[in-house]
Amino acid sequence: MSFVHLHVHTQYSILDGLSDIKKLFARAQELGMPGIAITDHGNMYGVKDFHDISAKFPDIKPIIGCEVYVTRHYDHKLKDNEHKRYYHLILLAKNYEGYRNLMKIVSIGHIEGMYYKPRVSHEVIEKYHDNLICCSACLAGEIPQGIVAGDEKAVDEAIQWHKRVFGDDYYLEVMMHKTRVPGLPLDLYETQKEYCAEIFKLAEKHGVKVVATNDVHFVRKEDGPVHDRLICLTTNANIDDPNRLRYTQEEYLKSEEEMAEIFPDHPEVLSNTMEVFNKVERYEINRGHVLPKFRIDKSFLENIDYYLDKYSDIIDNGKYEIRKDHDGNVIEKSYRGDEFCRSVAFLCHLAYKGARDRYGDTLTEEQQERLHFELMTISFMGFPDYFLIVQDFINWGRRNGVSIGPGRGSAAGSCVAYCLGITNLDPIRYDLLFERFLNPERISMPDIDVDFDDEGRFRVIQYVQEHYGADHVSHVVTFGTMAAKLAVKDVARISNLPIPESNRLTKMILDRPVVVKENGVDVEYKPTLA
Numbered sequence: 001m002s003f004v005h006l007h008v009h010t011q012y013s014i015l016d017g018l019s020d021i022k023k024l025f026a027r028a029q030e031l032g033m034p035g036i037a038i039t040d041h042g043n044m045y046g047v048k049d050f051h052d053i054s055a056k057f058p059d060i061k062p063i064i065g066c067e068v069y070v071t072r073h074y075d076h077k078l079k080d081n082e083h084k085r086y087y088h089l090i091l092l093a094k095n096y097e098g099y100r101n102l103m104k105i106v107s108i109g110h111i112e113g114m115y116y117k118p119r120v121s122h123e124v125i126e127k128y129h130d131n132l133i134c135c136s137a138c139l140a141g142e143i144p145q146g147i148v149a150g151d152e153k154a155v156d157e158a159i160q161w162h163k164r165v166f167g168d169d170y171y172l173e174v175m176m177h178k179t180r181v182p183g184l185p186l187d188l189y190e191t192q193k194e195y196c197a198e199i200f201k202l203a204e205k206h207g208v209k210v211v212a213t214n215d216v217h218f219v220r221k222e223d224g225p226v227h228d229r230l231i232c233l234t235t236n237a238n239i240d241d242p243n244r245l246r247y248t249q250e251e252y253l254k255s256e257e258e259m260a261e262i263f264p265d266h267p268e269v270l271s272n273t274m275e276v277f278n279k280v281e282r283y284e285i286n287r288g289h290v291l292p293k294f295r296i297d298k299s300f301l302e303n304i305d306y307y308l309d310k311y312s313d314i315i316d317n318g319k320y321e322i323r324k325d326h327d328g329n330v331i332e333k334s335y336r337g338d339e340f341c342r343s344v345a346f347l348c349h350l351a352y353k354g355a356r357d358r359y360g361d362t363l364t365e366e367q368q369e370r371l372h373f374e375l376m377t378i379s380f381m382g383f384p385d386y387f388l389i390v391q392d393f394i395n396w397g398r399r400n401g402v403s404i405g406p407g408r409g410s411a412a413g414s415c416v417a418y419c420l421g422i423t424n425l426d427p428i429r430y431d432l433l434f435e436r437f438l439n440p441e442r443i444s445m446p447d448i449d450v451d452f453d454d455e456g457r458f459r460v461i462q463y464v465q466e467h468y469g470a471d472h473v474s475h476v477v478t479f480g481t482m483a484a485k486l487a488v489k490d491v492a493r494i495s496n497l498p499i500p501e502s503n504r505l506t507k508m509i510l511d512r513p514v515v516v517k518e519n520g521v522d523v524e525y526k527p528t529l530a
Helices: 021-030 047-054 096-111 122-127 142-149 152-169 187-206 221-235 256-262 268-279 304-310 312-316 338-359 365-381 384-399 409-413 415-420 454-468 484-494 499-507
Strands: 035-038 061-071 087-093 117-121 132-135 170-174 209-212 320-324 330-335 514-518 521-525
Touching: 021 035, 021 047, 047 061, 061 096, 061 122, 061 268, 087 096, 087 142, 096 117, 096 122, 096 132, 117 122, 122 152, 132 152, 132 268, 142 152, 142 187, 152 170, 152 187, 170 187, 170 268, 187 209, 209 268, 221 484, 256 268, 304 312, 304 338, 312 338, 312 365, 338 365, 338 384, 338 415, 365 384, 365 415, 384 415, 384 454, 484 499
Parallel strands: 035 061, 061 117, 132 170, 170 209
Antiparallel strands: 061 087, 087 132, 320 330, 514 521
């Protein structure tokens, strides 16, 4: 095998890519490819899935990248076409440091450069270019756009800039999509042929290697019509609109043989992809739990030795992080640090102080045992700072007039959360289980659901940003997917299907999948539409 795909869009190229990541890996495995890249438009949403799924395909090396939007200007106030213009550029991470730089570039695009698209400047790319491989991208790239416009000077300058920044890690990119869809014009293919011919001349002129890509948007050739309908939904166009945006339906994960047929006179553009592949290392991106350290009151730290001694049994239960193998044998034991010990002591101090406020100065045996058990568990699992951080912003909100819910979900089963003021439900009184919230047998991050009023939510987020620094606070994205009924209705609409027929089809779809037993195994029942 002497070819890998370096320009691939997944379903995380929202409303443009159709490729399911697991199916991409499965198809790459079928084709005997040693690696595959992910290069979604302007984002890295799919990287975690891509990395985790790659572990199930050990013979395929994951290549993490992004197709970024590049502009020369960031001024949002300037509305002329020159300042709206942006170009596509493929960036691939060679190793973990390159991955970090790629994350930085993409983040800057979303935070500072958002104007229709998350854009980055040449200055940003140059600043964070280390350990990144760069490819010139599709027809929307700066080099192809210059070629099509006939601006030879701009093209030469652009190549020279990229070559200066990336050196031998800069590659020119060629792709050709000759559609076989009846009635679809070959205009794009003819344009691609012209710019590819120029690319080869420029490569020789500037001493830059060329790689072949296919701008993959779906996995198999037969997925083309489905992708075509997705583009209709994206552009709100009917399927029979002659002027709508259309792809060639050649943008699938082609085999090495299919790619070789496209470039019979330039076999090096396939083998050059292996040069890129060999530059990329395998690396781990999962970092475990990452939490900021809570700032403990100075007055408490003045007597820290007293508290470290007072709560020594709880601190000792968690001050070493222990890793075990599948048989339960200890394989690693590492000290969590003095800061961790101080955080546990402060958490215990606040929890017992809150318990006296909640239950009175004298705690019952049940209350003492419950509180001690929970604190031992929190210490063992390594989450004292999490509880300190959450109680801090919740109590700040309450002090500043923010309406906050009493608590919901499994966190309502925590007596520590109740004593810290995180929740307002007494788990002992209502016989709620702590183990539903935290269980040492399956260590995972606690998940405390907190409800704020709309205005208060913004104020609390502001407080957290000011307290911990904006670069330590982030929102967690939620992706909406098309439910079956809605998908059928949308496809019926763009296909000009009569509304009664659309309704008839959607009524046949169950709101929730039915799971049936088949030979003692749960199987999802999938009815046939007719």
